Amino acid sequence: MSQSTAANRYAKALFQLAQEQNLLNEVTEDLREVKIVLEENNNLFQLLDSPKIDSDKKKAMLSELFASVQPIIVNALKLLVDKKRIHEVVSVIDAFVAQANDAQGVADAVVFSTHTLTDEDKQRISTAFAQKVGKSALHITNEIDASLIGGIRVQIGNQIYDNSVATKLACLERELIG
Structure with a gap:
C-alpha cells in the first residue's frame, strides 16, 4: 500500500511518542484494533471524513468510540481530524505498525x-x-x-x-x- 509523506510523518511522531512513554506494544495492538474497526465500518469512516460534520462532533465521536484505547491514539486521531487528514488514518496505522515491527x-x-x-x-x-x-x-x-x-x-x-x-x-x- 502506497503511503503519503504526511502519513509517514504522523506515524513517525506517534511512534516516537509511544516509545518515550514505553507504550509501544500497547499502542501497536490498539492501533491494529482501530484499523479493524475503521475498515469494517465504512459508514463510520465516511462520517469522520465528511465535511458536513463539525470537527468537534467528530472528535467527540472518536473519544466515545475509542475510549478503551491508549489516550495518545485518540489524540492522534483528533489531530488527523483537525488537520483534515483523517482519510489517511489507515496509512498512518500501517506506517506505524511497520516501524514498530522493525523496532521489535x-x-x-x-x-x-x-x-x-x-x-x-x-x-x-x-x-x-x-x-x-x-x-x-x-x-x-x-x-x-x-x-x-x-x-x-x-x-x-x-x-x-x-x-x-x-x-x-x-x-x-x-x-x-x-
Missing part, C-alpha cells in the same frame, strides 16, 4: 488454515517461520480457508509458504497429467 524484530503474517489455530499452533508457526524471514517473531492473523483441505498457507509480506493439501494435490495432478 517482528513481522506480520497471515496464516490460512482449515480451522482456528490455537495459541500453541500460532507459537509453533511463529517460531518456525520467523527465522525464514530474519525476524525474532511473527504477529499472526489466522484466516479460515476451507478450500485448503488441510495444512496451512503462510503469507509474510509478499512471501507465501504453501503447505496445503490442495496445493500438493494440484502439483500431483500436474505431474500425473503432464
Whole structure:
C-alpha cells in the first residue's frame, strides 16, 4: 500500500511518542484494533471524513468510540481530524505498525488454515517461520480457508509458504497429467 509523506510523518511522531512513554506494544495492538474497526465500518469512516460534520462532533465521536484505547491514539486521531487528514488514518496505522515491527524484530503474517489455530499452533508457526524471514517473531492473523483441505498457507509480506493439501494435490495432478 502506497503511503503519503504526511502519513509517514504522523506515524513517525506517534511512534516516537509511544516509545518515550514505553507504550509501544500497547499502542501497536490498539492501533491494529482501530484499523479493524475503521475498515469494517465504512459508514463510520465516511462520517469522520465528511465535511458536513463539525470537527468537534467528530472528535467527540472518536473519544466515545475509542475510549478503551491508549489516550495518545485518540489524540492522534483528533489531530488527523483537525488537520483534515483523517482519510489517511489507515496509512498512518500501517506506517506505524511497520516501524514498530522493525523496532521489535517482528513481522506480520497471515496464516490460512482449515480451522482456528490455537495459541500453541500460532507459537509453533511463529517460531518456525520467523527465522525464514530474519525476524525474532511473527504477529499472526489466522484466516479460515476451507478450500485448503488441510495444512496451512503462510503469507509474510509478499512471501507465501504453501503447505496445503490442495496445493500438493494440484502439483500431483500436474505431474500425473503432464
